Amino acid sequence: MINIPKGTKDVLPEDAYKWHYLEKVIRKTAEDFGIREIRTPTFEHTELFLRGVGDTTDIVNKEMYTFLDKGERSITLKPEGTAGVARAYIENGLQELPQPLKMYYLTPVFRYERPQAGRLREHHQFGIEIYGSPSPYADAEVMLVAKTLFARLGLTEPVLNINSIGCPECRKSYNAALRSYLGDNISKMCPSCRERFDKNPLRILDCKEAGCKEITAAAPKTIDYLCDDCKTHFEELQSILTSSGVAFVVNPNIVRGLDYYTGTVFEFISSAIGAQGTVCGGGRYNNLVSDVGGKSAPAVGFGMGLERLLMILENLNLYLGEPEVPIIYLAPASRDDAGFAFVVANRLREAGVSADTDLLGRSLKSGMKYADKRGYKYVAVIGSEERESGMVKLKRMSDGAVTECGFDKIAEVLKCQK
């Protein structure tokens, strides 16, 4: 028995319609904002993620699926969606198109993690990217896309948390302030915080240890150390959100774990799923394009976890689309009729009607049971009577109502009735 790799999931035929529904609403929402799809490869050169995502992040340090291909190139399965888009933006000269350039993607992403509720080794993300606009309106629009999508799915619940972690300039003065605030207290904090102190002090704010939380409760906040430009940007963003009716809370502890963020960061957090409540996370990354070798361009975007989103919808019993049920089942009256039923089914498909017939040599009664369980809307028995008279009885399974028509009229009748 070979089983499924750890942290991956099968989507079975009986559940696939939920994904189709989700993807349909997502694409429509993106397109309503004038955002077009971009598809980039599932794997990239490892170097892209080292430079894009950042070589101090956990994602790059311990979670990437990296291997040498047969040409000895170091290849990595994408651990997030943004770096590949940035690469494509540069490589295809998209900077020369009218800006801003608004793109979305739907993609699997891969991270070598210990799975738990809402966390997988392969999951799927919907992401959007706006390149070429430094305006806080772009930040706000990105958040509005997520909020609009949630609303269309019937969700009001994920709470928008926003923060600004400032540009590299603000960061320097902030890190100094934080280190001096923590001072001797750092020795009382958890081991990972002590490590963060040197490596990435910002992350200390994100610690969930009770003791650390106590110490950081009154710690300096990044938003109090913003340079004038960053400060103005963050204030304008908040007023745009307010006037657009997008509710939010300023959460100074949102710091994000990817190095490319500058300035605005945000998360939509849900309480409807386990401990992993962030369903959408993003922000601004004005240095990413230049970091991966392009001409500097401002950018803002988010990634949204589709498995988590689906989990929320399921937990809240929200609409998830309709199971895709076939229209008609042609039940052979006997084994001898199977061949004719097979031909009739094919004619119906050519006429644009989804049709099935028996492939197992079932009895008529068993065929009826099968059609009932599979959820066909109609059943027609195909046998000697029908062949002789040239007429079939279309039985509607919901109430047993029967419509009689000629073989050549089946498609027409079904199209009218469904």
Add this chain to the structure above:
RNA sequence: GUGGGUAUAGUUCAGUUGGCAGAGCGCCAGAUUGUGGCUCUGGAUGUCGUGGGUUCAAGUCCCACUACUCACCCCA
């Protein structure tokens, strides 16, 4: 990488002080004429996670391993 929980049929789960491996759901077939749902009858499906140990005897007790799961870290 760290910690807790769990592991018996396709699935959800019972299984007593250690004594012949079970149920519900699902699946298949049937209940006289060519018609589903309800009901009834019958049937198939097991390396009791794997490997050791204790014992006359282990699904049950002990040890190790593996997998799953939840949580930490981190992220969506």
